[in-house]
Amino acid sequence: MTENIVRTPRTAPAAGGARRNRPSGASTPVAVQLQNLRKSFGKVAAVRGLNLTIQPGEIVAFLGPNGAGKTSTIDMLLGLSQPTSGSVQVFGTTPRRAIEHGLVSAVLQTGGLLRDLTVEETLRYTGSLFNHTQNIREVLQRAGIERLAGTRVGKCSGGEQQRLRFAMALLSDPALIVLDEPTTGMDVTGRRDFWTAIQADARRGRTVLFATHYLEEADQYANRIVLIRDGELVADGTSAAIKAQASGRTVRATLPGLSNADAARFPAVTGADINGEVVTFHTTDSDQLARFLLTRTQARDVEITAHSLDQAFIALTSQSPPGDGIAAPRPGSPDARPAG
Numbered sequence: 001m002t003e004n005i006v007r008t009p010r011t012a013p014a015a016g017g018a019r020r021n022r023p024s025g026a027s028t029p030v031a032v033q034l035q036n037l038r039k040s041f042g043k044v045a046a047v048r049g050l051n052l053t054i055q056p057g058e059i060v061a062f063l064g065p066n067g068a069g070k071t072s073t074i075d076m077l078l079g080l081s082q083p084t085s086g087s088v089q090v091f092g093t094t095p096r097r098a099i100e101h102g103l104v105s106a107v108l109q110t111g112g113l114l115r116d117l118t119v120e121e122t123l124r125y126t127g128s129l130f131n132h133t134q135n136i137r138e139v140l141q142r143a144g145i146e147r148l149a150g151t152r153v154g155k156c157s158g159g160e161q162q163r164l165r166f167a168m169a170l171l172s173d174p175a176l177i178v179l180d181e182p183t184t185g186m187d188v189t190g191r192r193d194f195w196t197a198i199q200a201d202a203r204r205g206r207t208v209l210f211a212t213h214y215l216e217e218a219d220q221y222a223n224r225i226v227l228i229r230d231g232e233l234v235a236d237g238t239s240a241a242i243k244a245q246a247s248g249r250t251v252r253a254t255l256p257g258l259s260n261a262d263a264a265r266f267p268a269v270t271g272a273d274i275n276g277e278v279v280t281f282h283t284t285d286s287d288q289l290a291r292f293l294l295t296r297t298q299a300r301d302v303e304i305t306a307h308s309l310d311q312a313f314i315a316l317t318s319q320s321p322p323g324d325g326i327a328a329p330r331p332g333s334p335d336a337r338p339a340g
């Protein structure tokens with residue numbers, strides 16, 4: 001039952017009835033700091049110089065295609081493996097020490113549950129390993145599995161088992177919860193219920209870092225997305241910022257008689273598709289272009305459209321070499337500059 005959760009060893013109860021395990025010291029240090037973090041497995045460079053700072057209270061999605069280095073990074077963050085070089089700090093200390101102080105818990109993908117115990121027995125058993133734990137009823141409620149208290153784990157769905165793992169992670173009331181692809185294999189309802197529980201809990205101020213393949217999860221539940229590819233950071237920001245960074249925005253307008261050469265001279269335009277009187281501009285600054293169209297040309301019916309996170313993800317993880325953070329337009333794509 002132990003491998004799915006980074007367990008807090010016996011700790012003294014927090015003073016003054018304060019329940020949440022908090023980092024000590026006058027000022028709260030950043031939750032996570034990765035500096036030039038590298039991890040190699042023989043010739044495979046899984047993580048290549050990652051720099052990342054996560055502030056307390058942030059909900060961060062760690063996104064990347066298969067083999068991008070998400071799990072390798074999370075393993076180092078949890079002290080499960082050592083960096084080849086660079087450093088990891090969690091609340092200003094080493095991952096191991098942060099875990100010893102009950103500051104961090106993890107929900108990993110699979111394993112770690114005994115099928116014959118009930119949900120409540122599982123939590124009581126896990127709780128017995130700590131000196132001080134959250135109230136079991138409260139934890140069941142916060143994980144959204146109160147009604148499953150008497151159900152055997154083996155009878156719980158995959159989504160319910162993940163919420164049980166989440167409940168186990170809540171027992172020590174950690175300041176940071178790390179989830180590695182926690183909803184893999186769940187159906188849509190299971191995923192939604194799982195995230196409802198996580199989100200409700202995060203509103204209480206907990207820092208959450210989760211790795212996921214599901215773009216819509218990152219879009220919906222994170223307030224910041226960190227996108228990596230081949231062990232390097234390729235984008236970092238809100239979902240909206242990443243969409244804009246990856247492929248800009250599209251501005252559509254009705255503008256008779258415009259040629260590609262004219263369009264290329266407009267401000268912030270990276271490409272244009274002309275279909276009769278309707279022109280679709282690809283732009284790095286939709287506000288500037290829209291202002292120009294409305295004040296300096298005869299354009300009408302001006303519309304600005306943001307690209308989807310899917311488009312941004314594909315652009316950022318499959319095109320330009322990582323490093324500059326911006327994907328170059330694929331030759332021949334609508335983002336390429338108009339000829340002439």
Ligand SMILES: Nc1ncnc2c1ncn2[C@@H]1O[C@H](COP(=O)(O)OP(=O)(O)OP(=O)(O)O)[C@@H](O)[C@H]1O
Nearest residue numbers: 041044045046064065066067068069070071072073
């Ligand atoms: N123990 C290991 N030994 C050798 N290579 C490894 C090991 N762990 C990871 N790798 C390699 O390091 C790279 C990054 O893997 P990692 O599991 O961190 O990526 P990921 O982003 O979590 O991928 P996925 O989304 O598929 O889970 C991959 O090329 C992987 O094959």
